[in-house]
Amino acid sequence: MSEPRGTEPPEPEATTQRLPVVEKSQTGTGDDRSAPAAGNGTPPVPESDGGREGRFWSARRVPAGIVALLLLGLAGLFLYDIVSVRADRPVMSWRRELARQLAGRPLDDTWVLVGAGVAAALGLWLLVLAATPGLRHVLPMRRTHADVRAGLDRDAAATALRDRAMEVAGVQSVRVRVRRRRADARAVSHFRELDEVRTDLDAVLTDAIRGLGLSRPPSLSVRVRRPGRKE
Numbered sequence: 001m002s003e004p005r006g007t008e009p010p011e012p013e014a015t016t017q018r019l020p021v022v023e024k025s026q027t028g029t030g031d032d033r034s035a036p037a038a039g040n041g042t043p044p045v046p047e048s049d050g051g052r053e054g055r056f057w058s059a060r061r062v063p064a065g066i067v068a069l070l071l072l073g074l075a076g077l078f079l080y081d082i083v084s085v086r087a088d089r090p091v092m093s094w095r096r097e098l099a100r101q102l103a104g105r106p107l108d109d110t111w112v113l114v115g116a117g118v119a120a121a122l123g124l125w126l127l128v129l130a131a132t133p134g135l136r137h138v139l140p141m142r143r144t145h146a147d148v149r150a151g152l153d154r155d156a157a158a159t160a161l162r163d164r165a166m167e168v169a170g171v172q173s174v175r176v177r178v179r180r181r182r183a184d185a186r187a188v189s190h191f192r193e194l195d196e197v198r199t200d201l202d203a204v205l206t207d208a209i210r211g212l213g214l215s216r217p218p219s220l221s222v223r224v225r226r227p228g229r230k231e
Helices: 061-086 093-104 110-131 154-165 194-211
Strands: 138-140 151-153 171-178 182-189 219-225
Touching (some): 138 154, 154 182, 154 194, 171 194, 182 194, 194 219
Parallel strands (some): 182 219
Antiparallel strands (some): 138 151
16 A cells, blocks of 8 residues: 655654763762862962971072182183293293292281181182072062962062052051061151051051061061151
8 A cells, every 4th residue: 555645754752861960979068178179189288387488599690600700710820821831931920929929928927817818708708608598589488389489579578568558548658678587667647646557557567468478477667757857
């Protein structure tokens, strides 16, 4: 038998299939914010466990370069004189005079003592440079990650504190100087009581120093005066 014309086979009914859902395992209480991010093998260090970071060590490029150039020039001068003597040329007058002076002067001579003092001071300076970290203008910041160390320049810290101090009512101008262990703020107030301005500045700058995130927050010293008076 032939099927009647105009009749098409019925289309299959559309079906919806529910995909499996991965449920988040509930371990502990709430979200664990201290868990390390995916793909990061080093967990962050809590702020309380960061400790006090040491200062950054300087490469000492300038002192090392100066000493290297001086030694190179002195060695080259002596080498040139030795080669000149080997070539049957007369010895340089300065070396002959230096040998004569060293042979004729006693050890307690003034110039001998001065030269020895200069050499000792230079050696002591080089030892101090080798034993100290340097980079005094960089303040170490509190470490919040095990693999990251950060530092803040003193001028940048002073600028941030000065901007915060200018927000205090009554402050006309302020000068901030940040050192390794102390931050000095010198403000000029053209209205309000000086004690009130000093109290507000102390509170604002203390909070600003805490917000810098330094490993060793410096102590704060605040002075306020009227315009036209010398400190």
